[in-house]
Amino acid sequence: MTQQDTAxxxxxxxxxxxxxxxxxxxxxxxxxxxxxxxxxxxxIAWSLAAGYYPTDVPGLGATTYWLIGLLSAxxxxxxxxxxxxxxxxxxxxxxxxxxRITLFIFGGVSNLATEPTKPSDEFLISVVxxxxxxxxxxxxxxxxxxxxxxxxxxxxxxxxALVNLLLGAFNLIPGFPLDGGRVFRSLVWGATxxxxxxxxxxxxxxxxxxxxxxxWGLLRLLTGDAFGGLWTAFIGWFLNGAAESARRDQSLDExxxxxxxxxxxxxxxxxxxxxMSVRDFVFQDVMDAGHRAVPVMSDGQLVGIxxxxxxxxxxxxxxxxxxxxxxxxxxxxxxxxxxxDLAAAIRLMAQKGLHQLPVVENGQLLGMISREDVLRxxxxxxxxxxxxxxxxxxxxxxxxxxxATPVGNAxxxxxxxxxxxxxxxxxxxxxxx
Ligand SMILES: [Zn+2]
Numbered sequence: 001m002t003q004q005d006t007a008x009x010x011x012x013x014x015x016x017x018x019x020x021x022x023x024x025x026x027x028x029x030x031x032x033x034x035x036x037x038x039x040x041x042x043x044i045a046w047s048l049a050a051g052y053y054p055t056d057v058p059g060l061g062a063t064t065y066w067l068i069g070l071l072s073a074x075x076x077x078x079x080x081x082x083x084x085x086x087x088x089x090x091x092x093x094x095x096x097x098x099x100r101i102t103l104f105i106f107g108g109v110s111n112l113a114t115e116p117t118k119p120s121d122e123f124l125i126s127v128v129x130x131x132x133x134x135x136x137x138x139x140x141x142x143x144x145x146x147x148x149x150x151x152x153x154x155x156x157x158x159x160x161a162l163v164n165l166l167l168g169a170f171n172l173i174p175g176f177p178l179d180g181g182r183v184f185r186s187l188v189w190g191a192t193x194x195x196x197x198x199x200x201x202x203x204x205x206x207x208x209x210x211x212x213x214x215x216w217g218l219l220r221l222l223t224g225d226a227f228g229g230l231w232t233a234f235i236g237w238f239l240n241g242a243a244e245s246a247r248r249d250q251s252l253d254e255x256x257x258x259x260x261x262x263x264x265x266x267x268x269x270x271x272x273x274x275x276m277s278v279r280d281f282v283f284q285d286v287m288d289a290g291h292r293a294v295p296v297m298s299d300g301q302l303v304g305i306x307x308x309x310x311x312x313x314x315x316x317x318x319x320x321x322x323x324x325x326x327x328x329x330x331x332x333x334x335x336x337x338x339x340x341d342l343a344a345a346i347r348l349m350a351q352k353g354l355h356q357l358p359v360v361e362n363g364q365l366l367g368m369i370s371r372e373d374v375l376r377x378x379x380x381x382x383x384x385x386x387x388x389x390x391x392x393x394x395x396x397x398x399x400x401x402x403x404a405t406p407v408g409n410a411x412x413x414x415x416x417x418x419x420x421x422x423x424x425x426x427x428x429x430x431x432x433x
Pocket of ligand 1 (some may be wrong): 083087130
Protein backbone atom coordinates (compact mmCIF):
# COMPACT_ATOMS: atom_id res chain seq x y z
CA MET A 1 0.00 0.00 0.00
CA THR A 2 1.43 3.39 -0.98
CA GLN A 3 1.45 6.56 1.10
CA GLN A 4 -1.41 8.01 -0.93
CA ASP A 5 -3.52 4.92 -0.38
CA THR A 6 -2.90 5.04 3.35
CA ALA A 7 -3.85 8.69 3.56
CA UNK A 8 -6.95 8.21 1.46
CA UNK A 9 -8.11 5.17 3.37
CA UNK A 10 -7.70 7.02 6.66
CA UNK A 11 -9.61 10.01 5.32
CA UNK A 12 -12.63 8.09 4.10
CA UNK A 13 -12.74 5.26 6.65
CA UNK A 14 -16.24 5.15 8.18
CA UNK A 15 -16.51 5.51 11.92
CA UNK A 16 -16.68 2.29 13.83
CA UNK A 17 -16.26 1.00 17.34
CA UNK A 18 -12.59 1.09 18.27
CA UNK A 19 -11.38 -2.38 19.22
CA UNK A 20 -13.49 -4.25 16.67
CA UNK A 21 -12.33 -6.39 13.76
CA UNK A 22 -14.04 -7.46 10.56
CA UNK A 23 -14.94 -11.14 10.10
CA UNK A 24 -16.48 -10.99 6.61
CA UNK A 25 -19.50 -9.81 4.66
CA UNK A 26 -23.12 -10.94 4.50
CA UNK A 27 -25.20 -9.60 1.57
CA UNK A 28 -22.47 -6.99 0.99
CA UNK A 29 -22.63 -5.72 4.60
CA UNK A 30 -19.43 -5.72 6.63
CA UNK A 31 -19.74 -7.83 9.81
CA UNK A 32 -17.42 -6.93 12.69
CA UNK A 33 -16.81 -8.27 16.18
CA UNK A 34 -15.91 -6.07 19.14
CA UNK A 35 -13.48 -7.65 21.61
CA UNK A 36 -16.10 -7.48 24.40
CA UNK A 37 -18.14 -9.99 22.37
CA UNK A 38 -15.66 -12.77 23.27
CA UNK A 39 -16.27 -12.00 26.94
CA UNK A 40 -20.04 -12.24 26.37
CA UNK A 41 -19.77 -15.62 24.60
CA UNK A 42 -17.60 -17.01 27.42
CA UNK A 43 -19.97 -15.65 30.06
CA ILE A 44 -23.10 -17.06 28.42
CA ALA A 45 -21.46 -20.44 27.69
CA TRP A 46 -20.32 -20.65 31.31
CA SER A 47 -23.68 -19.68 32.79
CA LEU A 48 -25.45 -22.23 30.56
CA ALA A 49 -22.93 -25.04 31.17
CA ALA A 50 -22.73 -24.50 34.92
CA GLY A 51 -26.32 -23.59 35.75
CA TYR A 52 -29.05 -23.72 33.15
CA TYR A 53 -28.47 -27.00 31.28
CA PRO A 54 -27.56 -29.21 34.31
CA THR A 55 -30.95 -28.18 35.78
CA ASP A 56 -32.86 -28.40 32.49
CA VAL A 57 -31.45 -31.75 31.26
CA PRO A 58 -29.82 -33.55 34.23
CA GLY A 59 -27.50 -36.53 33.85
CA LEU A 60 -25.21 -35.41 31.01
CA GLY A 61 -21.39 -35.17 31.31
CA ALA A 62 -19.56 -31.91 32.03
CA THR A 63 -18.05 -31.87 28.51
CA THR A 64 -21.51 -32.15 26.94
CA TYR A 65 -22.76 -29.25 29.08
CA TRP A 66 -19.82 -27.12 27.95
CA LEU A 67 -20.30 -28.08 24.29
CA ILE A 68 -24.01 -27.28 24.22
CA GLY A 69 -23.34 -24.15 26.30
CA LEU A 70 -20.84 -22.89 23.74
CA LEU A 71 -23.05 -23.93 20.80
CA SER A 72 -26.00 -22.08 22.35
CA ALA A 73 -23.91 -18.93 22.91
CA UNK A 74 -22.77 -18.95 19.28
CA UNK A 75 -26.32 -19.61 18.00
CA UNK A 76 -27.61 -16.83 20.26
CA UNK A 77 -25.27 -14.40 18.53
CA UNK A 78 -26.23 -15.84 15.14
CA UNK A 79 -29.82 -14.93 16.12
CA UNK A 80 -28.65 -11.43 17.08
CA UNK A 81 -26.91 -11.14 13.71
CA UNK A 82 -30.10 -12.22 11.91
CA UNK A 83 -32.00 -9.56 13.89
CA UNK A 84 -29.48 -6.87 12.88
CA UNK A 85 -29.42 -8.05 9.26
CA UNK A 86 -33.17 -7.50 8.94
CA UNK A 87 -32.70 -3.90 10.19
CA UNK A 88 -29.85 -3.37 7.73
CA UNK A 89 -31.55 -4.95 4.72
CA UNK A 90 -34.76 -2.95 5.22
CA UNK A 91 -32.66 0.21 5.72
CA UNK A 92 -30.90 -0.49 2.43
CA UNK A 93 -34.23 -1.07 0.68
CA UNK A 94 -35.30 2.39 1.92
CA UNK A 95 -32.19 3.94 0.36
CA UNK A 96 -30.00 4.19 3.48
CA UNK A 97 -26.41 3.00 3.22
CA UNK A 98 -25.36 0.50 5.89
CA UNK A 99 -21.76 0.87 7.07
CA ARG A 100 -21.48 -2.33 9.08
CA ILE A 101 -22.93 -4.54 11.77
CA THR A 102 -20.90 -4.95 14.95
CA LEU A 103 -21.51 -7.64 17.55
CA PHE A 104 -20.52 -6.54 21.06
CA ILE A 105 -21.14 -7.44 24.70
CA PHE A 106 -24.76 -6.18 24.80
CA GLY A 107 -25.78 -7.59 21.42
CA GLY A 108 -25.43 -6.03 17.99
CA VAL A 109 -25.35 -2.58 16.40
CA SER A 110 -26.27 -1.69 12.81
CA ASN A 111 -24.36 1.42 11.73
CA LEU A 112 -26.47 3.33 9.21
CA ALA A 113 -24.81 6.13 7.25
CA THR A 114 -27.74 8.51 7.84
CA GLU A 115 -30.90 8.73 9.91
CA PRO A 116 -34.20 7.86 8.19
CA THR A 117 -35.81 11.04 6.84
CA LYS A 118 -39.41 9.77 6.99
CA PRO A 119 -41.38 8.39 9.98
CA SER A 120 -42.55 5.45 7.86
CA ASP A 121 -38.94 4.48 7.07
CA GLU A 122 -37.91 4.63 10.72
CA PHE A 123 -40.96 2.57 11.69
CA LEU A 124 -40.22 -0.20 9.17
CA ILE A 125 -36.47 -0.33 9.83
CA SER A 126 -37.02 -0.56 13.61
CA VAL A 127 -39.98 -2.90 13.81
CA VAL A 128 -38.50 -5.71 11.66
CA UNK A 129 -35.76 -6.45 14.22
CA UNK A 130 -37.97 -7.55 17.13
CA UNK A 131 -40.34 -9.22 14.65
CA UNK A 132 -37.46 -11.32 13.27
CA UNK A 133 -36.54 -12.37 16.84
CA UNK A 134 -40.14 -13.42 17.49
CA UNK A 135 -40.23 -15.39 14.21
CA UNK A 136 -36.94 -17.10 15.17
CA UNK A 137 -38.45 -17.95 18.57
CA UNK A 138 -41.33 -19.66 16.74
CA UNK A 139 -38.98 -21.57 14.42
CA UNK A 140 -36.84 -22.84 17.33
CA UNK A 141 -39.98 -23.77 19.27
CA UNK A 142 -41.22 -25.91 16.34
CA UNK A 143 -37.77 -27.56 16.08
CA UNK A 144 -37.80 -28.26 19.83
CA UNK A 145 -41.22 -29.93 19.54
CA UNK A 146 -39.97 -32.15 16.71
CA UNK A 147 -36.89 -33.32 18.64
CA UNK A 148 -37.01 -36.11 21.24
CA UNK A 149 -37.34 -34.77 24.80
CA UNK A 150 -35.42 -34.76 27.04
CA UNK A 151 -32.14 -34.52 25.12
CA UNK A 152 -29.33 -32.03 24.54
CA UNK A 153 -30.49 -31.00 21.02
CA UNK A 154 -34.06 -30.38 22.17
CA UNK A 155 -32.77 -28.41 25.18
CA UNK A 156 -30.66 -26.15 22.94
CA UNK A 157 -33.63 -25.53 20.61
CA UNK A 158 -35.89 -24.75 23.59
CA UNK A 159 -33.30 -22.37 25.03
CA UNK A 160 -32.99 -20.52 21.69
CA ALA A 161 -36.78 -20.28 21.41
CA LEU A 162 -36.91 -18.76 24.91
CA VAL A 163 -34.02 -16.36 24.40
CA ASN A 164 -35.30 -15.11 21.03
CA LEU A 165 -38.69 -14.51 22.61
CA LEU A 166 -36.98 -12.44 25.33
CA LEU A 167 -34.92 -10.57 22.72
CA GLY A 168 -38.03 -9.69 20.74
CA ALA A 169 -39.99 -8.64 23.83
CA PHE A 170 -37.15 -6.68 25.50
CA ASN A 171 -36.46 -4.73 22.33
CA LEU A 172 -40.10 -3.76 21.95
CA ILE A 173 -39.99 -1.74 25.20
CA PRO A 174 -40.84 1.79 24.02
CA GLY A 175 -37.71 3.61 25.23
CA PHE A 176 -34.90 5.00 23.12
CA PRO A 177 -32.43 3.55 21.99
CA LEU A 178 -34.24 0.20 21.95
CA ASP A 179 -36.11 -0.71 18.76
CA GLY A 180 -39.41 -0.16 20.56
CA GLY A 181 -38.23 3.37 21.41
CA ARG A 182 -37.60 4.04 17.72
CA VAL A 183 -40.99 2.60 16.81
CA PHE A 184 -42.53 4.88 19.46
CA ARG A 185 -40.57 7.86 18.10
CA SER A 186 -41.65 7.18 14.51
CA LEU A 187 -45.32 7.03 15.61
CA VAL A 188 -45.11 10.35 17.53
CA TRP A 189 -43.11 11.86 14.65
CA GLY A 190 -45.75 10.74 12.13
CA ALA A 191 -48.63 11.96 14.30
CA THR A 192 -47.17 15.37 15.26
CA UNK A 193 -44.83 16.03 12.33
CA UNK A 194 -42.16 17.02 14.87
CA UNK A 195 -39.02 14.88 14.99
CA UNK A 196 -37.79 17.04 17.86
CA UNK A 197 -40.78 16.38 20.10
CA UNK A 198 -40.73 12.68 19.18
CA UNK A 199 -37.03 12.37 20.05
CA UNK A 200 -37.54 14.13 23.38
CA UNK A 201 -40.42 11.85 24.37
CA UNK A 202 -38.68 8.64 23.28
CA UNK A 203 -35.41 9.59 24.97
CA UNK A 204 -37.13 10.52 28.25
CA UNK A 205 -38.99 7.21 28.28
CA UNK A 206 -35.69 5.44 27.48
CA UNK A 207 -33.99 7.21 30.38
CA UNK A 208 -36.86 6.38 32.72
CA UNK A 209 -36.60 2.74 31.73
CA UNK A 210 -32.82 2.88 32.26
CA UNK A 211 -33.35 4.25 35.78
CA UNK A 212 -35.91 1.50 36.51
CA UNK A 213 -33.38 -1.15 35.48
CA UNK A 214 -30.69 0.46 37.68
CA UNK A 215 -33.09 0.49 40.65
CA TRP A 216 -34.14 -3.09 40.02
CA GLY A 217 -30.48 -4.11 39.72
CA LEU A 218 -29.67 -2.44 43.06
CA LEU A 219 -32.62 -4.22 44.69
CA ARG A 220 -31.36 -7.56 43.40
CA LEU A 221 -27.89 -6.67 44.65
CA LEU A 222 -29.28 -5.93 48.12
CA THR A 223 -31.19 -9.22 48.19
CA GLY A 224 -28.00 -11.19 47.55
CA ASP A 225 -28.05 -11.64 43.76
CA ALA A 226 -24.72 -9.88 43.17
CA PHE A 227 -24.04 -10.89 39.57
CA GLY A 228 -27.58 -10.55 38.21
CA GLY A 229 -28.03 -7.27 40.08
CA LEU A 230 -24.83 -5.72 38.78
CA TRP A 231 -25.56 -6.85 35.24
CA THR A 232 -29.09 -5.41 35.32
CA ALA A 233 -27.83 -2.11 36.72
CA PHE A 234 -25.08 -2.01 34.10
CA ILE A 235 -27.55 -2.46 31.23
CA GLY A 236 -29.75 0.23 32.79
CA TRP A 237 -26.79 2.60 33.01
CA PHE A 238 -25.90 1.94 29.36
CA LEU A 239 -29.50 2.53 28.18
CA ASN A 240 -29.80 5.68 30.27
CA GLY A 241 -26.61 7.15 28.79
CA ALA A 242 -27.56 6.28 25.22
CA ALA A 243 -31.02 7.84 25.62
CA GLU A 244 -29.51 11.00 27.10
CA SER A 245 -26.96 11.37 24.33
CA ALA A 246 -29.70 10.97 21.69
CA ARG A 247 -31.39 14.01 23.24
CA ARG A 248 -28.14 15.99 23.33
CA ASP A 249 -27.49 15.24 19.66
CA GLN A 250 -30.96 16.54 18.89
CA SER A 251 -30.25 19.70 20.89
CA LEU A 252 -26.88 20.30 19.19
CA ASP A 253 -28.53 19.71 15.85
CA GLU A 254 -31.09 22.45 16.59
CA UNK A 255 -28.54 25.14 17.36
CA UNK A 256 -26.64 24.37 14.16
CA UNK A 257 -29.63 24.01 11.87
CA UNK A 258 -30.45 26.89 9.56
CA UNK A 259 -27.02 28.53 9.88
CA UNK A 260 -25.49 28.35 6.38
CA UNK A 261 -21.97 27.02 5.93
CA UNK A 262 -21.12 30.15 3.87
CA UNK A 263 -21.51 32.32 7.00
CA UNK A 264 -18.84 30.48 8.92
CA UNK A 265 -16.45 29.10 6.32
CA UNK A 266 -12.90 30.34 5.90
CA UNK A 267 -13.11 32.09 2.51
CA UNK A 268 -9.29 32.40 2.32
CA UNK A 269 -8.21 28.88 3.14
CA UNK A 270 -4.81 29.21 1.44
CA UNK A 271 -3.81 26.74 -1.22
CA UNK A 272 -0.97 24.51 -2.28
CA UNK A 273 0.28 23.70 -5.77
CA UNK A 274 0.69 20.01 -6.57
CA UNK A 275 4.49 20.31 -6.75
CA MET A 276 4.86 22.19 -3.44
CA SER A 277 7.11 20.27 -1.05
CA VAL A 278 5.70 18.88 2.17
CA ARG A 279 8.32 20.93 4.02
CA ASP A 280 7.02 24.19 2.49
CA PHE A 281 3.44 23.16 3.26
CA VAL A 282 4.30 22.52 6.92
CA PHE A 283 6.34 25.72 7.41
CA GLN A 284 4.28 28.15 5.31
CA ASP A 285 0.69 26.94 5.51
CA VAL A 286 0.63 25.20 8.87
CA MET A 287 3.13 27.10 11.03
CA ASP A 288 3.00 30.60 9.49
CA ALA A 289 -0.58 30.83 8.22
CA GLY A 290 -2.12 28.57 10.88
CA HIS A 291 -4.04 26.27 8.51
CA ARG A 292 -4.58 22.68 9.55
CA ALA A 293 -5.31 21.56 6.01
CA VAL A 294 -5.26 23.34 2.65
CA PRO A 295 -6.81 22.60 -0.73
CA VAL A 296 -4.40 21.49 -3.46
CA MET A 297 -5.06 23.25 -6.78
CA SER A 298 -3.93 22.55 -10.31
CA ASP A 299 -4.98 24.85 -13.20
CA GLY A 300 -7.63 26.42 -10.98
CA GLN A 301 -9.17 23.02 -10.23
CA LEU A 302 -9.41 21.42 -6.78
CA VAL A 303 -7.44 18.17 -7.11
CA GLY A 304 -7.00 17.21 -3.48
CA ILE A 305 -6.58 18.26 0.12
CA UNK A 306 -3.42 18.02 2.21
CA UNK A 307 -3.41 18.10 6.00
CA UNK A 308 -0.97 18.06 8.88
CA UNK A 309 -2.15 14.49 9.56
CA UNK A 310 -0.91 13.47 6.08
CA UNK A 311 2.46 15.15 6.72
CA UNK A 312 2.87 13.46 10.09
CA UNK A 313 2.72 10.04 8.46
CA UNK A 314 5.94 10.89 6.62
CA UNK A 315 9.34 11.01 8.40
CA UNK A 316 10.63 14.61 8.68
CA UNK A 317 13.71 13.84 6.53
CA UNK A 318 11.44 13.05 3.58
CA UNK A 319 9.54 16.38 3.74
CA UNK A 320 11.81 18.43 1.43
CA UNK A 321 11.90 15.76 -1.31
CA UNK A 322 8.20 14.82 -1.26
CA UNK A 323 5.51 16.85 -3.03
CA UNK A 324 2.10 17.43 -1.44
CA UNK A 325 0.59 15.61 -4.43
CA UNK A 326 2.20 12.39 -3.18
CA UNK A 327 0.59 12.51 0.27
CA UNK A 328 -2.69 14.41 -0.32
CA UNK A 329 -6.17 12.92 -0.28
CA UNK A 330 -7.18 13.03 -3.93
CA UNK A 331 -10.39 14.15 -5.58
CA UNK A 332 -13.21 13.12 -5.59
CA UNK A 333 -13.35 14.68 -2.13
CA UNK A 334 -16.21 14.83 0.32
CA UNK A 335 -17.45 18.42 -0.11
CA UNK A 336 -20.33 20.58 1.09
CA UNK A 337 -22.34 23.32 -0.57
CA UNK A 338 -22.34 26.90 0.86
CA UNK A 339 -26.14 26.77 1.32
CA UNK A 340 -26.02 23.62 3.46
CA ASP A 341 -26.33 24.28 7.18
CA LEU A 342 -23.85 23.65 9.98
CA ALA A 343 -25.84 20.66 11.23
CA ALA A 344 -25.31 18.94 7.86
CA ALA A 345 -21.62 19.89 7.89
CA ILE A 346 -20.92 18.51 11.38
CA ARG A 347 -22.88 15.33 10.60
CA LEU A 348 -20.88 14.78 7.41
CA MET A 349 -17.57 15.36 9.20
CA ALA A 350 -18.56 12.97 11.99
CA GLN A 351 -19.74 10.29 9.55
CA LYS A 352 -16.59 10.42 7.46
CA GLY A 353 -14.19 11.01 10.36
CA LEU A 354 -12.99 14.29 8.76
CA HIS A 355 -11.80 17.49 10.44
CA GLN A 356 -12.63 19.86 7.58
CA LEU A 357 -14.63 20.04 4.37
CA PRO A 358 -14.01 22.03 1.19
CA VAL A 359 -17.00 24.27 0.39
CA VAL A 360 -17.75 23.88 -3.31
CA GLU A 361 -20.36 25.40 -5.63
CA ASN A 362 -20.63 24.56 -9.35
CA GLY A 363 -17.21 22.93 -9.20
CA GLN A 364 -15.62 26.10 -7.77
CA LEU A 365 -13.86 26.09 -4.40
CA LEU A 366 -15.30 28.86 -2.21
CA GLY A 367 -13.61 28.07 1.11
CA MET A 368 -13.13 25.54 3.86
CA ILE A 369 -15.10 24.75 7.00
CA SER A 370 -13.64 22.87 9.97
CA ARG A 371 -14.80 21.39 13.26
CA GLU A 372 -12.89 24.20 15.00
CA ASP A 373 -14.96 26.81 13.09
CA VAL A 374 -18.16 25.19 14.36
CA LEU A 375 -16.84 25.01 17.93
CA ARG A 376 -15.90 28.72 17.84
CA UNK A 377 -19.39 29.52 16.58
CA UNK A 378 -20.93 27.64 19.52
CA UNK A 379 -18.64 29.42 22.00
CA UNK A 380 -19.57 32.79 20.55
CA UNK A 381 -23.26 31.96 20.78
CA UNK A 382 -22.73 31.09 24.42
CA UNK A 383 -20.92 34.35 25.17
CA UNK A 384 -23.71 36.31 23.51
CA UNK A 385 -26.16 34.50 25.77
CA UNK A 386 -28.30 33.47 22.82
CA UNK A 387 -29.51 30.46 24.76
CA UNK A 388 -29.72 29.34 28.33
CA UNK A 389 -26.22 28.68 29.61
CA UNK A 390 -27.01 25.21 30.87
CA UNK A 391 -28.25 23.93 27.52
CA UNK A 392 -25.35 25.58 25.77
CA UNK A 393 -22.86 23.94 28.11
CA UNK A 394 -24.29 20.58 27.16
CA UNK A 395 -23.78 21.43 23.50
CA UNK A 396 -20.24 22.60 24.13
CA UNK A 397 -19.36 19.41 25.95
CA UNK A 398 -20.72 17.44 23.02
CA UNK A 399 -18.89 19.64 20.53
CA UNK A 400 -15.63 19.10 22.41
CA UNK A 401 -16.29 15.37 22.35
CA UNK A 402 -16.97 15.59 18.60
CA UNK A 403 -13.69 17.40 18.08
CA ALA A 404 -11.65 15.12 20.27
CA THR A 405 -13.08 11.80 19.18
CA PRO A 406 -14.04 11.37 15.54
CA VAL A 407 -14.70 7.76 16.42
CA GLY A 408 -17.03 7.75 19.38
CA ASN A 409 -19.12 5.23 21.19
CA ALA A 410 -20.99 3.67 18.29
CA UNK A 411 -23.93 2.73 20.44
CA UNK A 412 -24.55 6.36 21.39
CA UNK A 413 -24.50 7.68 17.83
CA UNK A 414 -27.67 9.02 16.33
CA UNK A 415 -27.38 6.93 13.15
CA UNK A 416 -27.08 3.73 15.07
CA UNK A 417 -29.62 1.11 15.84
CA UNK A 418 -28.68 -0.13 19.22
CA UNK A 419 -29.85 -3.50 20.30
CA UNK A 420 -29.69 -4.95 23.79
CA UNK A 421 -29.39 -8.61 24.58
CA UNK A 422 -31.49 -8.36 27.68
CA UNK A 423 -29.15 -10.56 29.70
CA UNK A 424 -30.90 -9.28 32.80
CA UNK A 425 -34.15 -10.89 31.72
CA UNK A 426 -32.20 -13.94 30.64
CA UNK A 427 -30.58 -14.30 34.04
CA UNK A 428 -33.84 -14.31 35.92
CA UNK A 429 -34.64 -17.42 33.88
CA UNK A 430 -31.44 -19.19 34.92
CA UNK A 431 -31.37 -20.97 38.27
CA UNK A 432 -28.24 -21.39 40.42
CA UNK A 433 -26.44 -18.28 39.12
ZN1 LIG B 1 -32.92 -4.14 16.82
